[in-house]
Amino acid sequence: MEPVCDLVLPCRDEARALELLLPRVPDDLAVIVADNGSTDATADVARRHGAVVVTELRPGYGAAVHAGLEAATREYVAFMDGDDSLDPAEVLPLLADVVAGRADLAVGRRRPVARGVWPWHARWGNALVLWWLRRRIGASIHDIAPVRVCRRDALLDLGVRDRRFGYPVELLDRATRAGWRIVEHDVAYRPRAAGTRSKVSGSVRGTLRTAHDFWKVLP
Numbered sequence: 001m002e003p004v005c006d007l008v009l010p011c012r013d014e015a016r017a018l019e020l021l022l023p024r025v026p027d028d029l030a031v032i033v034a035d036n037g038s039t040d041a042t043a044d045v046a047r048r049h050g051a052v053v054v055t056e057l058r059p060g061y062g063a064a065v066h067a068g069l070e071a072a073t074r075e076y077v078a079f080m081d082g083d084d085s086l087d088p089a090e091v092l093p094l095l096a097d098v099v100a101g102r103a104d105l106a107v108g109r110r111r112p113v114a115r116g117v118w119p120w121h122a123r124w125g126n127a128l129v130l131w132w133l134r135r136r137i138g139a140s141i142h143d144i145a146p147v148r149v150c151r152r153d154a155l156l157d158l159g160v161r162d163r164r165f166g167y168p169v170e171l172l173d174r175a176t177r178a179g180w181r182i183v184e185h186d187v188a189y190r191p192r193a194a195g196t197r198s199k200v201s202g203s204v205r206g207t208l209r210t211a212h213d214f215w216k217v218l219p
Helices: 015-024 042-048 061-071 088-099 120-137 152-158 167-177 204-217
Strands: 005-011 029-035 052-055 076-080 105-112 147-151 182-189
Touching (some): 005 015, 005 088, 029 061, 029 088, 042 052, 061 076, 076 152, 088 147, 152 167, 167 182
Parallel strands (some): 005 029, 029 052
């Protein structure tokens, strides 16, 4: 069956994770790996598993996401981290909501499967930003959209400009202000692939850097 949705995986040095993740991607999803300056075999692993590889040398999560979005060709597009902390099969219920017209944007809400998966400093930063979004624009979501599904053309028209870690926050802000119907699904949040480290939650410094990017795009 021809895939109906492109799944964009923004990656930097995630070769080990992709070896585990890519074989589990459902046939409904066509994978685009947005390689954001990897120095390992990320691109080679992605191609070996049948993914399209897009190279984005400009550093930044948002830059990689946007490069993947531009490379997508299908009506629907999904985004998920490529570190094997999330199950690609859980994209499908989100996609179903958008295809059926029940939502303009379907997002995941992380539910840790074990202690220590989501460090306190990352949880704190996440909660603070969400409190601000609820207070200022009435956003009703409970996580900063680690998994997202929407129509490709609608997302391009939304005009998200941030090219760093503030991208998902700006997206939620713009989508809420535009009156998009947003639904949320719980998704299992697991330890990332062994031998890899998160650029965001892997350290307090990484979380603070990300929080700075978040605040730059808040209304």
